[in-house]
Amino acid sequence: MALIVQKYGGTSVGDIDRIRNVARRVILTQEAGNKVVVVLSAMAGQTDRLIGLARQATPMPDEREMDVLLSTGEQISVALLSMMLKSMGVGACSFLGHQVRILTDMAYGRARITDIDTKPIMGCLDEGKVVVVAGFQGLDPTGSITTLGRGGSDTTGVALAAALKADVCEIYTDVDGVYTTDPNIVREARKLARISYDEMLEMASLGAKVLQIRSVEFAKKYDVPIHVRSSFTEDEGTMVVREDEGMEKVVVSGVAYSKDVGRITLTKMPDRPGIAAKVFEPLAAADIVVDMIIQNTGADGMTDLTFTCSRGDFGRAMDLARQSATALGGQKVLGDASLAKVSIIGVGMRSHSGVASQMFQTLAAEGINIIMISTSEIKVSCVVEEKYTELAVRVLHQAFGLDKPPVEEPIK
Amino acid sequence: MALIVQKYGGTSVGDIDRIRNVARRVILTQEAGNKVVVVLSAMAGQTDRLIGLARQATPMPDEREMDVLLSTGEQISVALLSMMLKSMGVGACSFLGHQVRILTDMAYGRARITDIDTKPIMGCLDEGKVVVVAGFQGLDPTGSITTLGRGGSDTTGVALAAALKADVCEIYTDVDGVYTTDPNIVREARKLARISYDEMLEMASLGAKVLQIRSVEFAKKYDVPIHVRSSFTEDEGTMVVREDEGMEKVVVSGVAYSKDVGRITLTKMPDRPGIAAKVFEPLAAADIVVDMIIQNTGADGMTDLTFTCSRGDFGRAMDLARQSATALGGQKVLGDASLAKVSIIGVGMRSHSGVASQMFQTLAAEGINIIMISTSEIKVSCVVEEKYTELAVRVLHQAFGLDKPPVEEPIK
Numbered sequence A, B: 001m002a003l004i005v006q007k008y009g010g011t012s013v014g015d016i017d018r019i020r021n022v023a024r025r026v027i028l029t030q031e032a033g034n035k036v037v038v039v040l041s042a043m044a045g046q047t048d049r050l051i052g053l054a055r056q057a058t059p060m061p062d063e064r065e066m067d068v069l070l071s072t073g074e075q076i077s078v079a080l081l082s083m084m085l086k087s088m089g090v091g092a093c094s095f096l097g098h099q100v101r102i103l104t105d106m107a108y109g110r111a112r113i114t115d116i117d118t119k120p121i122m123g124c125l126d127e128g129k130v131v132v133v134a135g136f137q138g139l140d141p142t143g144s145i146t147t148l149g150r151g152g153s154d155t156t157g158v159a160l161a162a163a164l165k166a167d168v169c170e171i172y173t174d175v176d177g178v179y180t181t182d183p184n185i186v187r188e189a190r191k192l193a194r195i196s197y198d199e200m201l202e203m204a205s206l207g208a209k210v211l212q213i214r215s216v217e218f219a220k221k222y223d224v225p226i227h228v229r230s231s232f233t234e235d236e237g238t239m240v241v242r243e244d245e246g247m248e249k250v251v252v253s254g255v256a257y258s259k260d261v262g263r264i265t266l267t268k269m270p271d272r273p274g275i276a277a278k279v280f281e282p283l284a285a286a287d288i289v290v291d292m293i294i295q296n297t298g299a300d301g302m303t304d305l306t307f308t309c310s311r312g313d314f315g316r317a318m319d320l321a322r323q324s325a326t327a328l329g330g331q332k333v334l335g336d337a338s339l340a341k342v343s344i345i346g347v348g349m350r351s352h353s354g355v356a357s358q359m360f361q362t363l364a365a366e367g368i369n370i371i372m373i374s375t376s377e378i379k380v381s382c383v384v385e386e387k388y389t390e391l392a393v394r395v396l397h398q399a400f401g402l403d404k405p406p407v408e409e410p411i412k
Helices: A016-031 A046-059 A065-086 A120-126 A152-163 A195-203 A211-220 A275-285 A312-330 A346-352 A355-365 A388-400 B016-031 B046-057 B063-087 B118-125 B151-164 B198-204 B214-222 B275-285 B309-330 B347-351 B357-367 B386-399
Strands: A004-010 A034-042 A092-095 A102-104 A115-117 A130-134 A137-139 A146-149 A168-173 A194-196 A225-229 A238-241 A254-270 A291-294 A302-309 A333-345 A370-376 A379-385 B003-007 B035-040 B092-095 B102-104 B111-117 B130-134 B137-139 B143-145 B168-173 B195-196 B227-230 B236-243 B252-271 B291-294 B302-309 B333-345 B372-376 B379-385
Touching: A004 A152, A016 A034, A016 A046, A016 A065, A016 A388, A016 B046, A034 A065, A034 A120, A034 A152, A034 B302, A046 A065, A046 B016, A046 B063, A046 B309, A065 A092, A065 A130, A065 A137, A065 A146, A065 B046, A065 B063, A065 B092, A092 A120, A092 B063, A115 A152, A120 A130, A130 A152, A130 B137, A146 A195, A152 A168, A152 A211, A152 B016, A168 A333, A195 A211, A195 A254, A211 A225, A238 B092, A254 A275, A254 A312, A254 A388, A254 B046, A275 A291, A275 A302, A275 A312, A291 A370, A291 B302, A302 A312, A333 A355, A355 A370, A355 A388, A379 B063, A379 B357, B003 B016, B003 B118, B003 B151, B016 B035, B016 B063, B016 B130, B016 B333, B035 B118, B035 B151, B046 B063, B063 B092, B063 B130, B063 B137, B063 B143, B092 B118, B102 B151, B118 B130, B118 B137, B130 B151, B130 B252, B151 B214, B195 B198, B195 B302, B198 B214, B198 B252, B252 B275, B252 B347, B275 B302, B275 B309, B291 B372, B302 B309, B309 B333, B357 B372, B357 B379, B357 B386, B379 B386
Parallel strands: A004 A034, A004 A168, A034 A130, A092 A130, A102 A137, A168 A225, A194 A238, B003 B035, B003 B168, B035 B130, B092 B130, B102 B137, B168 B227, B195 B236
Antiparallel strands: A102 A115, A137 A146, A225 A238, A254 A302, A254 A333, A291 A302, A333 A379, A370 A379, B102 B111, B137 B143, B227 B236, B252 B302, B252 B333, B291 B302, B333 B379, B372 B379
């Protein structure tokens, strides 16, 4: 008998018919001889409606009260699914964050789970019941409700799976798995049978929005196998698992991209220690996330300093960069907000050389100019002009053979 | 420094502007030097929307899960008011049933409060904060959410006032007080400055739906003064208080009516012990609330047995009465679903005689036939044909001088 945690996202519980579909799926899983813990998000649109109410109330809602407000969304979902399961003759019990108890720190709106009391859930499972847990919410040490941030229900699912030592955490969403790249751009994109946690982290942070990054970090830390799949089909999805030897045979697992890239260059900055810190301190203070940073070796005591940020932050980042350039004696500030980042990802890169140069050659062959490059152990990213995004993704997908089935062993 | 509990109903928090109005009122009360505990209902319409969702999910929703669902309504209200108060610079803190903690029995959907832990609230009040409590909800001994039944927020307000030893519980609603009768029927109806708990109980159960009956019983038991008033005006409303000597000078305080009356008569039933029990047992088992019961002294070993019930139950009650008549050897069953009950209420009746006969004479003078009569210490009710309802209310209102200001002392 396996213990399975199933997490259903907002679209999967978007209306009563879809919740009924979830109920059927849960019952089938239980009837197959498994213990089932279900984690639900709020019905699609509900969280946005609540945020709208709060914004009407005040432009800057108090964070503690915001969590009291937002946590009602998941509460509604779990009540509806539980009453539906019971009406279908299946023992079920809903649990809210304060009932499980999912303990967190006091960082309202972005709380981190510190502990989970699995006893109440195990008790219910031992009685043969389906346990239905509200995702996204927890309880802080003062007894106040907290929420885990957007997409936090993924984290609830994985954290519960870790705490309960579940065999798998199934994440049901509106896509049926993780693909080698965006199927909207490359028709030949293939669904991956499995992918390592690290690859998934790179994919997610690069814009493949299938799983919340924190939930993958959690799964990696506690070695929880995640099965990303669709609630609208019976097909197997993608297993996100610990890296194994078979995975290294595949050099590149996927091609990711992000069109949300702005680049800012401060030219002829004094090339001495402490300058970079002085440029990036004000950006950090303004909560601007800086992605890539490049500083070339300088000449004549001067150097160019370049970084990228999201387009939403671009205007503010330009202002701050201009202030820094003036204060520190730089020459001028150049900015370009219409860029994109294209990346190849694969744990196989660790043991294969020449991957980066093959990427550069492939782009060059199409006349695509590379503006910036950054690399990690399992990823190479190139910033290019936005208009080349789709072309770059297509040629890289083909160049690394992602349209062909992999050599790796199939999942048992 | 007084401690005031203010309870605002669904229409008073019906939208963001109305919640803002509540916030202003709360702040004024605090600025006048009072400690304020606010109890909120769900925004008008919200509970019905949630019930609609549940009915879509299943025709017979599980009661425990229904309470999980419904309690979100008040949770949204308290979060919105608290964030609004904080944005206006007033310290505030929301409390849900499980945070206060308002402990109840396990009767989901109609739970009774067993205990309230006032410590968290007193702590907040001592810090100078406004405490905002979700009405209608509690926590059972197993840690599950319960609700107190429709209008249960009134009970939350009064129970909190009792537990906190508050000076008054203000109940804000969409009417500005308790009237001598329905102003829609009698233009001269006067707002009562005060009324006793017992009179209020009779008024409420007779159809003046200003306060939930249970909250008045609670207030009477713990001697909590209730101030019924409107959130849309600054006017004083009606104080519902312990009976005092001044009140007895007023013979009749109000005229109530209910058009929701059906009458059923079982003719020529055997006049022997146990017959009535056999007639009413099946009605009770079918959850039919029987109001008045009349059995005249029999002749020839036979008697007529008459009772009233609400119109919604009339059809089922007729069926059951027919079965009983057949089984017990009665003659026939007569029914009339188009009746009304008109009542005069006043604690002064205890010390004044002739009140009932004055009522009968008044109705007779207008040619209104009295079909049934029932009396209590502080109430006389007459069942009449429905078409006479408004006329009967008007003439009784005038006959007992309710259009004139009372002789009693004004409230200090």
